[in-house]
Amino acid sequence: MASPKHADAWRHTYGASLQLAHQFSPADWDRRTECPAWSVRDIVSHLVGAEQWVLGDRPEYDLPDLDHVRTDFDRWTEVHVLQRRDVPPATLLAEFQEVYDRRSAQLAAQDGADEVPTPWGFDAPVDHAVATRIYDCWTHEQDLRRAVGRPGNLDSPAARVVRSQLLHALPRLVAREARAEPGQVVRLEVTGQLSFDTDIAVDPDGLGVARASTGHASVVLNTSWETFARLCSGRLPANRAPVTYLGNVELGLRVAQSLIVTP
Known part of the structure; x- marks a missing residue:
């Protein structure tokens, strides 16, 4: 067993x-x-x-x-x-x-x-x-x-399981929910207890693909792990969240508004 x-x-x-x-x-x-x-x-x-x-x-x-x-x-x-x-x-x-x-x-x-x-x-x-x-x-x-x-x-064993689930969902959220276009790249730079950097690129078929953070990004979203988790659970409106955007701010806001994973 x-x-x-x-x-x-x-x-x-x-x-x-x-x-x-x-x-x-x-x-x-x-x-x-x-x-x-x-x-x-x-x-x-x-x-x-x-x-x-x-x-x-x-x-x-x-x-x-x-x-x-x-x-x-x-x-x-x-x-x-x-x-x-x-x-x-x-x-x-x-x-x-x-x-x-x-x-x-x-x-x-x-x-x-x-x-x-x-x-x-x-x-x-x-x-x-x-x-x-x-x-x-x-x-x-x-x-x-x-x-x-x-x-x-915020860095407990359960928090690490949650982070894994959120990272798995990001390609779908960026490509489908936030409607990022083929060729666009969204970079998330998350700081704090469970920090990570990742790029979500949209391929020619409109599918999101996670990859290492390198090269050009259409927009960079920088925020803390706690804020990221709150956004993903629908606890914090994107327009009031402490997130900084570099690049295509309109796309970045759409991504922040589309991060909700919970039912």
Whole structure:
């Protein structure tokens, strides 16, 4: 049996949020976060409910009509939040700990190649499912940290898994979403905890191709790792993000606006 890749990275970020939640003051639970429509309490509720779903706990709940709920996946995420809207913090913390313990044990017993259900209605290998959960859990860990003013783990094992996923998505985002033209090259220079430099060139067929940062670029975007991650998770509008552009600024802004990877 091949243990799931990145299981320890999931444990690290989920455990970090659990530890952080134990430090929340009564006022912290109701603080707004950068995650649209959600408070600190709501994010903890989502983290608990999402992993319970993975464990097979899927209680029925009649979700009311909400303006920001437009898809089945939106409904999946919101159910966990509304189910716990009136649950006391102490009860949430107990659930949080129990889910962490059960999910950690489940991962220890799984094979990374096993197929498991996903919220999108199809089965996927455990390795893929864990990587997806890491993106969600780490992004929400950072939501919580920013909301209560306790930064950290920008270079954690989970952050490295997230960076890998974002780098993999960049060619598609630049070519398809930002509509960069054949022959154009977009360079990203990201500084900070998980720095990287990469060029995304658009080939004659309109496909994005990642390559080393060398030679001429149509536009260079320079920003920090934290800002890049916030842009990619839809937490920061591109027109307010601390990004500098050198070259084709119009193209650069389109790229910054097109970086959203999360659902």
